[in-house]
Amino acid sequence: MTAAADIEKLLPVYKVEHGAILSRQGDVTLAYEATLPEIFTLSDKDYEAFHHALVRATRLLPRHSVFHKQDWFVEAAYQADYSREGMGFLSRASERFFHERPYWEHSCYILITKKPEDRKPASSLFSSLLRRSLVPTHVLDPRLYSEFLDQAGQFERVLSDSGFARLRKLTDEELTGTASRAGLLERYCGLLPENSPPLLQDIHLDTGIRIGQKHCQLFTLSDAEDLPALCGSRVDYDKYSTDRSKCSTGFASPLGQLLPCNHLLNQYIFLGDVPQALKRLESKRLRLQSLSAYSRENAIARDATQDFLNEAISQQRLPVKAHFNVLAWTEDPVKGKELRNAVSSAMAQLDATPRMETHGAPQIFWAGLPGNAADFPLNDTFDTFLEQAC
8 A cells, every 4th residue: 555645746837826826847937818719619710710729829939838728627517697687588498498407517727837948848757756855956137027928918919909818817816726616726625616626635646546536537649650640720520511511610629619528638848949859859860870770660760850850940840849648537447448438539539549648647647737837748759840740
């Protein structure tokens, strides 16, 4: 049996003030609540425009920063509201009909993290979850913090001006919570729904992830071999489409509101030093070149790296590292197989290979804590371009 540990000694968050989360490693995170369009309300051109706006906004973020988008999908029941003025017979009948109708409540948060320049890259073996002492290695410069606020403000403005999303910066109370309402940090640690009261629960990481009575399963897209061959901003939703008219939905919608279970969808984009990244890939290409005579796989990997470098330079693409995962949970352990089949089927709809994390699940789960994205293990990421990562 694994010895218990106090979460206060492992919690990477040092302080929350002025609407920002400061980690013990010197990372600064700004959290926004995003209001997105309803599903099935955008056309194919709208999806393309929204995607271009997100790419333009992410390009404005500084180097050594992390874009973390966290979508919550929690089962809830519709509550009728009879207190509205001017309600007629049909309005009351509609409220009565939908009262307590179950649905998946969606809330979206965008967290932008700025890492110190000299921060050591995190990995599965070097995570804050495994360190006994958390000592900051970087003293924040007020000038650098002001520049980061300006760049995050530009990101917010570009997305808001697109007309497809509205961003609102979270306050300190919304991050830390109050005596009667759990904040975003506490909600993640307990997988609590929105507007729920605080609840203390044990977190078990020895055999999978279990939080209180919630049995969790983590599915990742962390390897280029598991990704779909093609991706885009939208796909046709076959159930609502005909031969003459197409109904568009987001490319990752099968992992969003179309996935009928309680789950979190995490998207990470790591923006690093572009010249250093190209230099690293060039060294990898030369290494594969020297090994290509011994294996055809090395020759194929060399050609793929060469094509990646050529596209990055010729088309001015921004190379980044990315990771996607789905954290699903159920309070009934018997439904574990049903939950696994649902998520695997949703990933298969994207033409992706589902992979259930076991050994690296605690580190990935811990990095999903708001403000701790900089501690994500980079060995569970893949190289891609910003357009595909968004």
